[in-house]
Amino acid sequence: MKFLHAADLHLDSPLRAQALKNPELAARLRNASRLALARTVDAAIDAQVDALLLAGDVFDGSVPDVASRAALAMELGRLDRAGIPTLAIQGNHDALLDLDRYGPVAKSLILLDETAPTFRIGDASIHGLGFGARHVPESLLPRYPAPEPGRINLGLMHTSLGGAAGHDRYAPCAEADLLAHGYDYWALGHIHLRSEHRGERSLAVMPGIPQGRSIREIGGGSATLVTLDLDGARAEPVPIRLIRFATVQVDLGTAESQAERIERIAESLAAEAQPDVALAARVEFAGAGALAGEPDLARSLAEEASDGLDDVHIETVRFVRSGEAAPPGAVAELSRMMQEDAATPGFRDEAAKLLEEWRRALPVEIRDALDPEELDGLIEQGVEMAVLRLAAEAGRT
Amino acid sequence: MRLRRLDLIRYGKFETRSLDFGERGAESDVAIVYGDNEAGKSTAFAAWLDLLFGFPRQHPYAYRFQRSEMMVGAVLEAGDEVLELRRTGAQNGSLTDANGREVEELRLKSLLHGLDRDAYRTRFSLDVTELNRGGEEISRAQGDLGRLLHAGMSGLSGLSDTLDAIEKEVDAFHRKGGRTTALRTAMRELEDLKARLAGSRLEPRRFDALRHALEAAENDLKETGGAFAEAQARLALREAADKRRGIRVRMDELGRALAAHPQGPPLSADAIRTVTEAVARRHDAAEGLAEARRRAEEARVATEGIAADPAGLEVAVILDVLEEARFDDGEYLLPRVQTAAADIETRRASRAALQRDAVKLAEAIGGPGASPEDVRLTRGALATLRKRAEDLCDAEARLKDTARLRDKAEAELGPQIPMPEGRDALGDALEALDRLRDDPEAAARQAEELRLASDRAAAGLPADWRAIAEAGLPPEAEAMAVAAAATEADRALREAQARLAEAEEICADARARQAALLDRGDVATDDEIERTRGARDAAWTRHRASLDDASAGAFEAEMLRDDEARDRHARSAEKRIELASVAHDLARHDAASRRRRAEWDDACAALEATRRDAAVMAARLGLAGDTPPASFRERRMALAGALDARLLTEASQAAAEAASKRRRGALVRLSAALVAAEGGEIDLGDARLDPAARRCKTALDRQADASRARTHAAGTLESLNRDLREKAEAAEACRTAYTAAVAGLWCADRPAQALLAAMDDLQELAELHGQAQDLDRRIDLMNAALERFAEMAGDLAGLLGLDPEARVAELIARARGRAGAARKTAQRIAEVARALADAETAIGAHEAAISRSDAAIAGAFAGQEGIDLSQPSETLATLQARDALRRDLAQLSADHDQAGAGHDAEALRLEEDDADPLRSDELRSVLHETGEARDAALQARGEAKASLHQAMQAAGGADLDQQRATILEGVREEARLKAAQAFGHMAARGALRRFRHDSRGDMLMATEAAFVHLTRGEWSGLDVQPGGRTERLVGIRNGEPVPAEAMSTGTRGQLYLALRVAGYAAFSTRFGPLPFVTDDVHETFDDDRARAALGLSAEMGREGQAIVFTHHRHLVELARHIIPGASCLGF
Structure with a gap:
């Protein structure tokens, strides 16, 4: 039997990308999460699966746009007409969502919960328990039905497993307990980075988010096609994403002219680009020299390089700090004194106060960008940038 | 390090040129180098830098010598050591000694104390441009002491610009209290998007309202659509009847017109085309015949006046052969022959002159009688x-x-000196103390400021505000959503109320109009005449039964009433239509009024629900239940702000206490280090x-x-x-x-110096030999060309009637003219003969075409009665008009049948019989009214449907959400970058503060002395005044302080020069002297100030070495007078 497994669609959660300042790209990806849903449905129909499994967080919130619900209904309607049912559970984001407010979303959508945790398709029994509250601190595994003998057993679960960076701890569950429960396949959700966990007779897959939403979500981009037969369970990722976020390293160490720098950047971007999917790249420069003091110029060079490539966009630019002593020259002495000053407690206290003031001035959603933990890195970066800029200015005079 | 001699061995335009600064003077080491503009002063300074740091990859002076051939050398004094060095353009090992042995770069680096090319150039050279730029730096630094001392020490003048630019960029992103910063702009955009989002999301309540509106609109459309369809059918029947009556009248008219045309079969399309084409062909053939006869006559006249030139054609043949002739090397013969004939004598004369020059040179090198072949070398x-x-x-x-x-x-090596102990520990303790200098006081002040800010933030809040805030504030979005919902519900209720009032008012107007029409009594309705006819018939029945007067009178009365009613009925047809229309409107407005009332009820219920939500939210924010929701957001922000400020205050107070403790510890460590360095007990x-x-x-x-x-x-x-x-x-x-x-060789016994002196002549002799060989080869080629031409031209001169010795150029020009004329004549004779033959052929063809056209016209009109074949075009038009009338008649008959199709035959007949002229207008009026009602309902349904469809198809809030997320991502990245820049700027500020502290003593005194000297006492000194976070440098004139940035441009230049002199002294004291080069910095000074500036150069020369480039001769004299022992050199 074949199933397509996806999770964390987060319908109508926007992309958080500077690349979308490009109006053409922004128009194309305006409904990125809905387009990812459409691609998921296309993949299910193409593979002629027995069912589509959605392991939670279909919606980003508990009171969705009715338009989003309509989009989901339209896509599941296509599956319905192809004779493919959809089995879903609710996750932490859409735990409180009343999906039946306007009647069933689609005739073939089956929502698994405490009242009806099991649904049977052919030789397969599919079990699932959704979130009834936004926060579920305890493991849901003990409440899952026992495997039905003589049948293929699959489980849908929304869980943080043993915990993952950047994800809240919800319905935690030890991997070993999960694989020992007796199900053939666990269709998991919640963590946006794709991973596979194989036991002796069981396979658990976290499919990752089908469309990463920012440069901080680079580990998803696919749904998972699951095949279950006498040989056990096998999983393979099916590409879904429309835009891929990636960090691209560019070594400018020996480049002597702007043209050569642009060429280096373009080569690195071209090597990272893939056909049929846009690329939003965070370009990390190594050996940038004085360019590290002028990030606006660096971004211009990167954009110049990307202009010549098909569907490649610049998200941001960063610099790998050289860690070398200050460059020799007229500013060497000043550079040394700046570094010494930046290491004093007085400077750090003043900087911490400034950072806090800036942090509070920012919109709440992005205050983590100036977290106090970032202070050391920002000071080092700032001193290096100022020294390089002063050195560049000295070289011009 | 001192520069004793600079050798421009092969560099720029110079070869083996040296600037020898000689031994150091007894008092001061100053060298004045004089040279005109473009004499090479800049070249010499570049050569000095290249010697120290190597040749740049792209060299600006590599025009006489290739970079790889360039060489510069110098003799350097370092303490008691003398080094003679060479620098070449080699990839590796470019630094050598005078014998070409490689010298380690480290030797130079140690003499330069680690300075690189830029650092040395900025610290130890000065020109007018830099002097002016330094003056501007003083202005831009606003007198900042740290920046000015740094500029004097390092020679960097762009520091202020760069730091100001960084500060400006940071402030442009975020500045406390700034209203136009990028961050504030982004926050406003985000707020705006957030507000728009609330209206864009298709939330369940909005979706329900849209759906209900669509259902109501669809019911209305169904009702009005039925009425319209019925009116449409009735009007269509009436219009079909009208149309059929009109068609029959037109058919009678066409029958009468057709009787006046010729009889005969209808003309086929082929016959029409045949006649039209034959008439056109006949006309064209007649015109063509006349033209052909005219061309034949012209050709015959032209043939008689042309004569041929056979001799000219023979010249043309010979010329063609010459034009195509080439030499073995592929070049054409004629150009080379013409050049050879013109140049050969000049070349022979040049060759003889070269031989004479070579003999003279050979005698100059080898002595009288020496031949060029004896002394020439390769x-x-x-x-x-x-x-x-x-x-x-x-x-x-x-x-x-x-x-x-x-x-x-x-001779100069002195005794040994031991290294002191305890110096590093003392330095560390002082540095630690410096870093803490402002720490405790600033932290205490900051804590107090934050406490006051915290109190201000909590002003106006209830006493238990902290408990409310710490219990958990509702999300801002939730508070705004409740406020927005209340506002929206209130607005919806007001609108619903207005719409209800408007609908009821319209309804009342319609009802009043209906009553007014009925009250006038001059309108007889169908019901009324039905009633009067019934009453009359009943009276008649009663009268026939009784046949008495009373019944007769009653019958008469009823009969008169009925007649009067019927009379009024006939007269009031238009008024009846008006009354029906009013009744229809009234029904429509009634229905609309009922819908508006239902909407008003819904709006009342929605408002009540939002008020309940608002009361709950008010309680969570510590407000009374009836507080207007618009103030929720402000209260929430006040609570959040107060809590933040209170937490920040508490953290700041803890930091102030820690800073005080750190300061005490640093002083204890300093005391211990001082005791260790000086020994014994110290109690200070x-x-x-x-x-x-x-x-x-x-x-x-x-x-x-x-x-x-x-x-x-x-x-x-x-x-x-x-x-x-x-x-x-x-x-x-x-x-x-x-x-x-x-x-x-012939020069075996000559010394090296003598041989080098003869080198230029030997080089020239070799050049002359090469030129002579080249001329011999050219003369040989010219002779060969002239001989070949004579052979190929044969008797060309005879054919042209010229002298056999005529010049080559004249012979060729005459031959080209004669050949061209002969060829043109032959070509003209052939063209005239061809034109005559063509014209005679055309005459025959046109005559045949006219005969064929006449026969075709007669055939096409066969069978037609009473026509004129001599006027074929007019006849054709008459017959085509007849056929058109026949077709129109047939079409009318078909239209008549078509107009009746689809209608009930009996109903159509009755309608055709009814000739009432008002009936059609009446039906159209009804159709128009029902149509308007249907259109209004259709539009309302369309709008409702579109609203719902748009809401469903649109991205809802996705688009705005996306814009918001993009802005947030941009701000996130920019905030990190600008915060880092702010820290870099802070560090630079701190470094300059330390620099100021470390350098202010000696360097400030040295600057003051130099400044007073330069201004010849006009300024009596310099002073330092506190200013904001730093100290400001001021000049003292007439006892009054003048800020540095307020000085004149010239004075600022002098102050900058004074700073550089002091910086040089500080460097020399700390590391040892290096040569300092100035280039015409005195040109902007008058003689008094130039004298003073030269005095400062003498001062620098006492500590180290000053090299002064100038193109003013009087400055050289002035320097000799002012600086005893100054060496003066010239380019």
Whole structure:
């Protein structure tokens, strides 16, 4: 039997990308999460699966746009007409969502919960328990039905497993307990980075988010096609994403002219680009020299390089700090004194106060960008940038 | 380090040129180098930098010599050591000694104290541009002492611009209290998007309202659509009847017109086309015949006036052969022959002159009687001889210099000096104290400011505000959503109420109009005449039964009433239509009024629900239940802000206490370090401890510098001894190589210096030999070309009637003219003959075409009665008009049948019989009204449907959400970057503060002395005043302080020069002197100030070495007068 497994669609959660300042790209990806849903449905129909499994967080919130619900209904309607049912559970984001407010979303959508945790398709029994509250601190595994003998057993679960960076701890569950429960396949959700966990007779897959939403979500981009037969369970990722976020390293160490720098950047971007999917790249420069003091110029060079490539966009630019002593020259002495000053407690206290003031001035959603933990890195970066800029200015005079 | 001599061996336009600054003067080491503009002063300075740091990859002076051939050299004095160095453009090992042995770059680096090219250039050179830029820096730095002292020390003048630019960029993103920063702009955009989002999301309540509106609109459309369809059918029947009556009248008219046309079958399309084409062909043929006859006559006249030229054609043949002829090398014969004929005599004269010059040169080199062949040498041999001779001369000079330096170094080596102890620990303790200088006071002030801010933030909040805030505030979005919902519900209720009032008012108007029409009594309705007819018939029945007067009277009365009603009915047809229309409107408005009332009820219920939500939210924010929701967001922000401020205050108070403790610890460590450095017990207060420690540190630093200098001098002497031995060996090797190179040549007994003197003449002799060989080859080629031409031209001159010795150019020009004319004549004769033959052929063809056209017209009109064949076009038009009338008649008959199709035959007949002229208008009026009602309902349904569809199809809030997320991502990245830049700026500010502190004593005094000297007492001194976070430099004039940035441009330039002089002194004291080069900095000074500036150069020369480039001769004289022992050199 074949199933397509996806999770964390987060319908109508926007992309958080500077690349979308490009109006053409922004128009194309305006409904990125809905387009990812459409691609998921296309993949299910193409593979002629027995069912589509959605392991939670279909919606980003508990009171969705009715338009989003309509989009989901339209896509599941296509599956319905192809004779493919959809089995879903609710996750932490859409735990409180009343999906039946306007009647069933689609005739073939089956929502698994405490009242009806099991649904049977052919030789397969599919079990699932959704979130009834936004926060579920305890493991849901003990409440899952026992495997039905003589049948293929699959489980849908929304869980943080043993915990993952950047994800809240919800319905935690030890991997070993999960694989020992007796199900053939666990269709998991919640963590946006794709991973596979194989036991002796069981396979658990976290499919990752089908469309990463920012440069901080680079580990998803696919749904998972699951095949279950006498040989056990096998999983393979099916590409879904429309835009891929990636960090691209560019070594400018020996480049002597702007043209050569642009060429280096373009080569690195071209090597990272893939056909049929846009690329939003965070370009990390190594050996940038004085360019590290002028990030606006660096971004211009990167954009110049990307202009010549098909569907490649610049998200941001960063610099790998050289860690070398200050460059020799007229500013060497000043550079040394700046570094010494930046290491004093007085400077750090003043900087911490400034950072806090800036942090509070920012919109709440992005205050983590100036977290106090970032202070050391920002000071080092700032001193290096100022020294390089002063050195560049000295070289011009 | 001192520069004794700079050698421009092969550099720019110079070759083997030297600037010899000689020995150091007794009092001051100053050299004045004079040269006109473009004489090479800049070249010399670039050569000096290249010697120290190597040639740049793309060299601006590589125009006379390739970069790889360029060489610059120098003799340097370092303490007691003398170094003679060379720098070449080699990839590796470009630094050598005078003998070409590679010298480690480290030797130069240690003499330069780690400075690179830029650092040396900015610190130890100064020109007018830099002087002006320094003046501007003083203005831009706003007198900031730290920045000015740094500029004087480092020579950097762009520091302020760069730091100001960074600060500006940071402030442009975010500044506390700033209203136009990028962050504030982004926040406003985000707020705006957030507000728009609330209206864009398709939330369930909005979706329900849209759906209900669509259902109501669809019901309304169904109702009005039925009425419209019925009115449409009735009007269609009436219009079909009207149309059929009109068609029948038109058919009668066409029948009468057709009777006046000729009889006969209808013309086929082929016949029409045949006649039309035949008429056109006949007309064209007649015109063509006339034209052909005219062309034949013209050709016959032209033939008689043309004569041929056979001799000219023969010339043309010979010329063609000459034009195509080529030499073996592929070049054409004629151009080369013409050039040879013109140039050959000039070339022969040049060759003779070259031979005379060569003989003269040979005698100048080898003596009277020497021939060029005896003394001429190849270019390769010349280069080898030049190299060997130069090497020998250089090696002997270097040996002599090295011996002298070594003797001097040995004589000047002094006793050994020990390194002091405890200096590093004392320095560390002072640095630690400096870093904490403003720490405790600033932290305490900040804590107090934050406490006051916290109190201000909590002002106006209830006493238990902290408990409310810490219990958890509702999300801002939730508070705004409740407020927005209340506002929206209130607005919806007001709108619903207005719509209801408007609908009821319209309804009342319609009802009043209906009553007014009925009250007038002049309208008889169908019901009324039905009633009067019934009453009349009943009276008649009663009268026939009784036949009495009473019944007769009653019948008469009823009959008259009925007649009057019928009469009024006939007269009031239009009014009846109006009444029906009013009744229809009334029904429609009634229905609309009921819908508006239902909407008003819904709005009342929605408002009540939002009020309940608002009361709950008010309680969570500590507000009364009836507080207007608009103030929720403000209250929430006030609570959140107050809590943040209180937490920040508490953290800041803890930080202030920690800072005070750190300061105390640093002073204890400093005291311990001072005791260790000086020995014994020291009991000083905090105020005296710091200066005492700094004095002790300065003394220890001086002792350490002296110890290092003694060690360095000993090393130099050892190095000079080695160098002397190596140079003696090198000189001997060069002498051997020179002797071998001249052996066997005419110059074997000439010394190297004499041979180098004759080198230019030898080079020129070789050049003359090459030129003579080239001329011989050209003369041979010219002779060959002239002979070949004579052979191929044959008797061309005879055919043209010219002298056989005529010039080649004239012969060719005449031949080209004659051949061209003969060829044109032959071509014209052939063209006229062809034109005559063509014209005669055309005459026959046109005559045949006219006959064929006449026959075709007669055939096409066969069968038609009473027509005229002599006027075929007119006849054709008459018959086509007849056929058109026949077709129109048939079409009308079909239209008549078509108009009746689809209608009930009996109903159509009755309608055709009813000739009431008002009936159609009445039906149209009804259709128009029902149509308007249907259209209004259709539009309302469309709008409702579109609203729902748009809401469903649109991205809802996705688009705005996306814009918001993009802005947030941009702000996130920019915030990180600008915060880092802010920290960089802070660090630069802190570094300058330290620089100010470290340098202010000695350097400020030195700057003041130089400034007073430069301004010749016009300014009596410099002073420092506090200003904001730093200190400001001011000048004192007439006892009054003048801020540095307020000085005139010239004075700022002088202040900058004073700072640079002081910076030079500070560097020399700390590390040892390096040559300082100025380039025409005095040109903006008057003589008094130039004198003062030269005095400062003398001052610099006392500490180190000053080299002054100038193109003003009077400055040279002035320098000789002011600076005793100054050396003066010229380009």
